[in-house]
Amino acid sequence: MREIEKKKLKVLYKNLKEASRYFLGYPCNLAYDYPELDEFFALSINNVGDPFGDSLYRVNTHEFEREVLCFFADLYRVDREKFWGYVTNGGTESNMYGLYLAREANPGGIVYFSEDTHYSISKTVKVLNMPSIMIRSQKNGEIDYDDLGKMLTIKRESPAIIVANIGTTMKGAVDKVEKILDILKKNRVQKYYIHCDAALGGMILPFVKSAPLFDFRLPIGSIAVSGHKMIGSPMPCGVVIARKKHAERIKRAIEYVGILDTTLSGSRNGHSVLILWLAIKKLGLKGFEQRVGHCLAMTDYALKKLKEINWPAWANENYNTVVLKRPDDQIVNKWQLAVQGDLAHILVMPHADKKRINGLIHELQASKK
Ligand SMILES: Cc1ncc(COP(=O)(O)O)c(C=O)c1O
Missing domain, CATH: 3.40.640.10 (Type I PLP-dependent aspartate aminotransferase-like (Major domain))
Known part of the structure; x- marks a missing residue:
């Protein structure tokens, strides 16, 4: 492969990796590993x-x-x-x-x-x-x-x-x-x-x-x-x-x-x-049950955090979708939040840990000022 193509692939990889860090709006699980x-x-x-x-x-x-x-x-x-x-x-x-x-x-x-x-x-x-x-x-x-x-x-x-x-x-x-x-x-x-x-x-x-x-x-x-x-x-x-x-x-x-x-x-x-x-x-029924339990617990956490900053949000029962008032475009694009009219949503998938959720909440709060 020529240097120019090598470089192009490197840049693509870096960009995709960076975009994955702020991925909260679509129902894809990023937390997996299949080296086998x-x-x-x-x-x-x-x-x-x-x-x-x-x-x-x-x-x-x-x-x-x-x-x-x-x-x-x-x-x-x-x-x-x-x-x-x-x-x-x-x-x-x-x-x-x-x-x-x-x-x-x-x-x-x-x-x-x-x-x-x-x-x-x-x-x-x-x-x-x-x-x-x-x-x-x-x-x-x-x-x-x-x-x-x-x-x-x-x-x-x-x-x-x-x-x-x-x-x-x-x-x-x-x-x-x-x-x-x-x-x-x-x-x-x-x-x-x-x-x-x-x-x-x-x-x-x-x-x-x-x-x-x-x-x-x-x-x-x-x-x-x-x-x-x-x-x-x-x-x-x-x-x-x-x-x-x-x-x-x-x-x-x-x-x-x-x-x-x-x-x-x-x-x-x-x-x-x-x-x-x-x-x-690898996971079996027990593993999937734990995974779903984690996602629902994190959904409650996200709702609690949004309430603390008075950002209108709600979720249907037994589900990991947090519907919230649409933030500004910069936040929507960065966190890849799906939007519909004046609504946006967070999909609390297995990779959505407290650190990622806090990152979004922090930016939402800052955007209110
Ligand atoms: C409820 C529902 N059905 C069907 C689909 C389509 O799935 P795919 O994008 O894998 O074709 C989606 C995608 O998000 C979905 O949310």
């Missing part, structure tokens, strides 16, 4: 095709992917014989897959989702050409159940495909799946499919005792969860878990790779599978 996997980055791993099949492309990590999927199947309480899933490129692909299965199971179905829903859902309904109705949100970001009921009454004859947010992007609000089921029953909707977008909440709520239920003990169709969020990964990744009967509907055989085509992507990242596998093995 270094040697695998010299291998062209590709998990093309169905993780439960044998491919002609054998430089894959399908066996490890199956272990990862079984971890999530157990976590989300679905029988190992009755689920199907795969490791995706991230939350968006997981959501798109869930809605694809929903559409195939319910031709002509209407997708209902709240206005606080992540933009990947409105993008997906466009890509999949699915009719949709946007439902009002409550002030805390949770779906407005009355509005959902009203809209369902109008279209009672059409199958309903409902996206439940298990933690909205901006306010960390959780749509209550049991309440949604009550509304479907009350409105005598015969055919429905519930997809849970649990990008971040999918690795929070299972570890909080008083959290509302959203898993396969309820009649839901699929769950999307991100890998780079609470688990932590240097590259974006996600997982989708669905009922097997829905995935069966879309599979087809591909001779070229000698495996069933059941995924949205063709070539798939086999390294991210190893990262998720290692994180699961």
Whole structure:
């Protein structure tokens, strides 16, 4: 490599490292370390095709992917014989897959989702050409159940495909799946499919005792969860878990790779599978429970500190998103806080320790003067 390129990379590394020091606004965990996997980055791993099949492309990590999927199947309480899933490129692909299965199971179905829903859902309904109705949100970001009921009454004859947010992007609000089921029953909707977008909440709520239920003990169709969020990964990744009967509907055989085509992507990242596998093995359920406990305790700490300086802020219960009055642009940019109108938020992820939170509070206080 020439000196000029070496220098360019050095500068990039320094800038990225510096930006990571002030990272408080997005739901990515920066506190991870996977040195055990270094040697695998010299291998062209590709998990093309169905993780439960044998491919002609054998430089894959399908066996490890199956272990990862079984971890999530157990976590989300679905029988190992009755689920199907795969490791995706991230939350968006997981959501798109869930809605694809929903559409195939319910031709002509209407997708209902709240206005606080992540933009990947409105993008997906466009890509999949699915009719949709946007439902009002409550002030805390949770779906407005009355509005959902009203809209369902109008279209009672059409199958309903409902996206439940298990933690909205901006306010960390959780749509209550049991309440949604009550509304479907009350409105005598015969055919429905519930997809849970649990990008971040999918690795929070299972570890909080008083959290509302959203898993396969309820009649839901699929769950999307991100890998780079609470688990932590240097590259974006996600997982989708669905009922097997829905995935069966879309599979087809591909001779070229000698495996069933059941995924949205063709070539798939086999390294991210190893990262998720290692994180699961290192932490286990106990470790994730402690991690979530730490994030929620730090969320309380951030709220307390904001109160001390009289900066308006609040958080939804059992969640690590602190919604606050939007600070000036300099602070927003430095701390990479996500913003929406006059609101901003802090995502209290595992790397958000007291030192980092105090740093932001100090600057907020100074900006008031
Ligand atoms: C609730 C929710 N769903 C889906 C996504 C999309 O995830 P990704 O950026 O991994 O595609 C996000 C991203 O932040 C999210 O917050």
